[in-house]
Amino acid sequence: MRQSKYFLKTSKTFSEEDKIVSAKLLKQAGFIQESVAGRYYFLPAGQRVQQKIIFLVKEEMDKIGAQEMVAPILHPLELWKETNRTSTTGFELMKVKDRRDSEFALGGTAEEMFVDLVRKYQLSYKDLPFQLYQFSPKFRDELRARGGLLRVREFIMKDGYSFHRDEEDFKKTYEDMKRVYTTIFERLDLKTTIVESDNGYIGGEYCHEFVVEAESGETKYFATKDGSYAAHEDVAKFKKFSEHKHEEEKPRQDVEGVGIIGVEELAKFLGIAVEVTTKTILFETENPSQVVAAAVNGLYDINESKLKNILRCNELKLARPEVVKKVTGAEVGYAGILNLPKEVIVIMDDSLKGRKNFECGANKTNYHSININFGRDLPEPEKFYDIALAKEGYTAPDGKHKLVEKKGIEVGNIFQLGYHYTTLMKGAVYRDEDGSEKPYYMGCYGIGIGRTMATLVEKFNDEKGIVWPESVAPFKVHLISLKGAEKEAEKLYETLLKHKIEVLYDDRETSAGSKFADSDLIGIPYRLVVSAKTLERESVELKLRNESEVKLIKLDEIVKKLE
Numbered sequence: 001m002r003q004s005k006y007f008l009k010t011s012k013t014f015s016e017e018d019k020i021v022s023a024k025l026l027k028q029a030g031f032i033q034e035s036v037a038g039r040y041y042f043l044p045a046g047q048r049v050q051q052k053i054i055f056l057v058k059e060e061m062d063k064i065g066a067q068e069m070v071a072p073i074l075h076p077l078e079l080w081k082e083t084n085r086t087s088t089t090g091f092e093l094m095k096v097k098d099r100r101d102s103e104f105a106l107g108g109t110a111e112e113m114f115v116d117l118v119r120k121y122q123l124s125y126k127d128l129p130f131q132l133y134q135f136s137p138k139f140r141d142e143l144r145a146r147g148g149l150l151r152v153r154e155f156i157m158k159d160g161y162s163f164h165r166d167e168e169d170f171k172k173t174y175e176d177m178k179r180v181y182t183t184i185f186e187r188l189d190l191k192t193t194i195v196e197s198d199n200g201y202i203g204g205e206y207c208h209e210f211v212v213e214a215e216s217g218e219t220k221y222f223a224t225k226d227g228s229y230a231a232h233e234d235v236a237k238f239k240k241f242s243e244h245k246h247e248e249e250k251p252r253q254d255v256e257g258v259g260i261i262g263v264e265e266l267a268k269f270l271g272i273a274v275e276v277t278t279k280t281i282l283f284e285t286e287n288p289s290q291v292v293a294a295a296v297n298g299l300y301d302i303n304e305s306k307l308k309n310i311l312r313c314n315e316l317k318l319a320r321p322e323v324v325k326k327v328t329g330a331e332v333g334y335a336g337i338l339n340l341p342k343e344v345i346v347i348m349d350d351s352l353k354g355r356k357n358f359e360c361g362a363n364k365t366n367y368h369s370i371n372i373n374f375g376r377d378l379p380e381p382e383k384f385y386d387i388a389l390a391k392e393g394y395t396a397p398d399g400k401h402k403l404v405e406k407k408g409i410e411v412g413n414i415f416q417l418g419y420h421y422t423t424l425m426k427g428a429v430y431r432d433e434d435g436s437e438k439p440y441y442m443g444c445y446g447i448g449i450g451r452t453m454a455t456l457v458e459k460f461n462d463e464k465g466i467v468w469p470e471s472v473a474p475f476k477v478h479l480i481s482l483k484g485a486e487k488e489a490e491k492l493y494e495t496l497l498k499h500k501i502e503v504l505y506d507d508r509e510t511s512a513g514s515k516f517a518d519s520d521l522i523g524i525p526y527r528l529v530v531s532a533k534t535l536e537r538e539s540v541e542l543k544l545r546n547e548s549e550v551k552l553i554k555l556d557e558i559v560k561k562l563e
Contacts, residue, residue, distance in 0.1 A: 001475070003506040007044050010518050020216050022457035023148025025466050029521045031474075038145025038153030040450075045522070048474040050156070053188070053449050054135050056471060057158050060184050064176055066131040066160060071113040073137055077103035079112035083424045087314075092141035106139035111444065114161040115421050118440065119428040128430060128440075129169055133160030135449065147216065149454035150409065156450060161417075162443040165432070170416060170441050174206055177414045177445050181210050184447070185411065189469040190455060192411065195221045196231040198305055199415050206443075207415035214458050217409035222390050224401035234305035236390035239399045240351040241275050241299055243358075250357050250371040258366045261333035263298035270359060270370060275299050278352065278360040278372075280335045282319035282327060285311060291319060291327055291344050295337045295360070296388050297351035303389040310347060310385055328363040336361030336369060338378055350384035409455045410448075417442035460546075466523030467546050475504040477562060478524040480515050484532035492530060492540065492558065499559050520545070526562065 008030040018024040026032045031046035042050055058068060077095065080086045086093060086105075094106040107113070114132060138157045145153050164170040178194065185192045192210040199207035209232060211219050222238075223230040231237065260269050267274045277298030284291060292311060294302050308316050321332050327344055328335045337346055337360055352358075355374070362369040374380035392405035422428035422439035429437040453472075460467040470476065477496060481489030489507070496503045504524060506515050519527050529541040539552040542561065553561055 001504050003504055004508045006504065008504075008522070009043075010521055018148065020147040020150060020454075020458070021461055022150070022216070022454040025457055025461055025521070026148060026454065029466055029523065032149065038142060038151075040149065040152065040154075042450075045474040046453075049453055049468070049472050050449055052472040052474075053452055054156075054158070056187055057184055057447055057449075058135075060180050060187075061133055061158075061160065064131075064180055066133050068134065069132055070134050070136060071107070071110055071117065073107050073139075074104040075107050075110070075113055077105050079116055079425075080105050082426070083112055083421055085112070092143070094139050094141050107136065108138055108140045110134070110136065110159055111161065111417065111421050111442075112425065115425050115428050115440075115442075118163060119425065122431070124431045125165055125433055129162060129164045129173060131160055131162040131173065131445075133158060133445070147218075147454075149450040150216070151218065152450065155448060158447040158449060160445040162445070163430075164441040164443070165430075165438070166441050167416075167418070170443050171206070174414065174416070174443055177443070178208070181412050181414065181445075181447070185210060185212075187471055188452065188456065189471065190411065190452075190459065193221075193223060193227075193230050193406075193408065195219070195223075195408075196235055197413065197415070198232060198234040198309070200309060205416075208413065209410045210412040210414075211408035211410050212455050212459065213406055213408045214455070215407055216458055217407045219408045219410045221406055221408065222392070222394075222403040223406055224396050224398075225404060226401060228398065228401065229396045229403075231390070233390065234303070236403070237386060237397045238388070238390045238394040238403060239397060240388065241297060242351075242353075243275070243355045247356055249373045249376060252369060252371050252373075252377055254362045254364065254367050254369050256367055260368075266359070266368065267298070270368065272359060272370070276358050278336070278358055280337055280361050282324050282335055283307070283316050284319050284323060285313040286315040287313070289343075291323060292316075293327075293335065293337060293340055293344050293346045294349075294387055295346070295352060296349040298359075300349070300351060300388040301391075302349075302387055306385075306387045307347060310387065311345070328361075330361070330363050330365045330367075334361045334363065334365055334367060336363050338363055338369060338372070346381065347387060348381050348384050349387045351388055353384045409451065409458065411452045411455050412445075412447040414443070414445045417444050460523075464517075465521030468523045468525060470525045473523070473525050475502045475524050477501060477503040477526045477528055478506065478519045478522065479503050479528045480506045480512075480519060480530070482512050482515075482529065482531035485530040485535055488535055488555070489530040492528070492555065495559060496562075499563070501559070501562055528558065 010030050011028050014024045014028050033041045096104050135158050142153050162173045190212050195209045195211045197207050197209040220233045222236045257269050260266050263277045279298050280295045296302050304316050324332050357371045359370045394403050419439050429439050432438050457466050493505045525545050527543045534540050539554050541550050542553045543550045
């Protein structure tokens with residue numbers, strides 16, 4: 001491709017709003033251009049990169065027998081109503097009506113569509129398992145679009161769905177997908193960490209994100225230095241302080257402490273250790289009559305994501321002061337797990353298990369109760385839960401390593417859907433060996449194509465511009481012709497094309513400095529420079545984008561060298 005004819009418009013300036021490196025460089029180098037907030041044009045060079053990522057993903061997916069297809073972008077809204085996702089998606093669903101007044105959702109994700117497709121056929125256990133996938137535009141009305149391609153309202157995603165007889169069959173595909181995704185990102189030169197993540201109200205133990213460590217990422221996770229554990233902040237576990245006291249139970253006391261609320265101050269005032277205190281927080285959900293009391297050892301904070309999943313609710317907010325007063329009879333700050341009304345849902349963290357003579361709010365303004373014991377002062381719950389928030393420095397679940405807080409970019413995810421959608425959508429069944437109808441067990445697998453492209457730029461850049469890995473670079477070679485060498489440059493260009501070597505030929509009438517600056521900004525792996533000086537030695541300059549060394553290569557050896 002001749003650069004003089006190529007729609008590749010570089011820029012030396014950038015918007016102050018583009019604080020993310022990839023957003024700035026992709027625009028400056030002419031790969032993308034913003035339409036409106038969160039929606040981008042992929043210009044010719046950007047589309048070449050995007051298509052190469054897609055091709056690489058497709059190659060690996062096809063190797064394991066996954067089959068590519070395309071579903072409609074407009075999803076009949078009644079499908080989303082079947083699964084009650086018109087109001088529970090976690091993002092704003094975009095809706096449209098056609099001339100017949102039929103309602104559609106602009107696809108933000110495609111579980112309903114794929115289940116609807118499969119239930120149109122009378123399949124049996126002999127047809128299972130199988131996996132379908134697509135590369136399709138997705139639409140999400142994000143509240144805040146930011147970071148260039150990292151958080152957008154319209155994007156291309158590879159989303160795949162597998163269908164199985166049961167969980168055991170699904171687990172085999174799940175492990176296959178772990179390996180396939182690892183291979184895909186290795187081929188893209190991206191080092192990923194497989195991070196345990198949140199499967200929301202669907203639950204289940206199979207949910208992982210593939211995260212590339214980067215300060216610009218929005219994913220916060222905890223990992224051990226040896227790599228034996230990695231988990232998203234929403235689900236991260238840790239080894240908790242454990243009390244198994246054998247001391248005698250002491251008499252319960254209500255102690256007045258006017259205005260004393262925080263656990264550090266409270267522990268000092270009461271003359272007890274912080275781990276003896278209890279944090280009790282009251283929440284409200286989307287159900288107007290539902291109030292939740294969540295309690296955790298005073299050492300820790302409550303993880304609201306874990307709590308939401310236990311409650312299977314979509315919204316969780318701190319209880320209003322008037323609700324706290326109504327439920328506990330006290331002002332905010334003095335709530336405890338003692339003598340709460342029966343309608344209050346009480347969730348206790350497992351850090352409370354085995355305690356003796358502990359403190360908690362007295363449900364009386366300015367008062368705290370000490371020497372509380374299960375069995376005597378309140379019933380021990382049938383089940384303790386994990387609702388504590390992990391923090392850096394806590395001990396990992398193995399009890400050996402410390403957790404380190406990290407930030408990264410999620411480029412892919414795999415997770416179980418189980419029977420969730422196939423039990424909500426009538427007729428999503430296969431016929432088993434005994435003739436009975438059973439719902440499909442499902443898995444889901446996604447890769448954000450544009451986000452992966454942005455991540456590559458986040459990881460591969462320098463002060464001059466982008467440094468594309470060869471696997472996805474828009475061209476392999478950037479051929480630059482300097483004054484006095486145009487004729488030989490033309491010959492070399494034709495030779496490279498003849499040997500099917502992807503080449504961008506800078507034949508523009510502009511300064512050498514401008515051509516070199518643009519070449520560095522665009523980031524093509526190999527730069528060839530033909531000048532009058534190199535021709536005196538029947539050679540051409542060869543420089544790798546990620547190296548500083550310039551080599552002279554004989555003209556008749558260039559093709560062999562590049563191949």
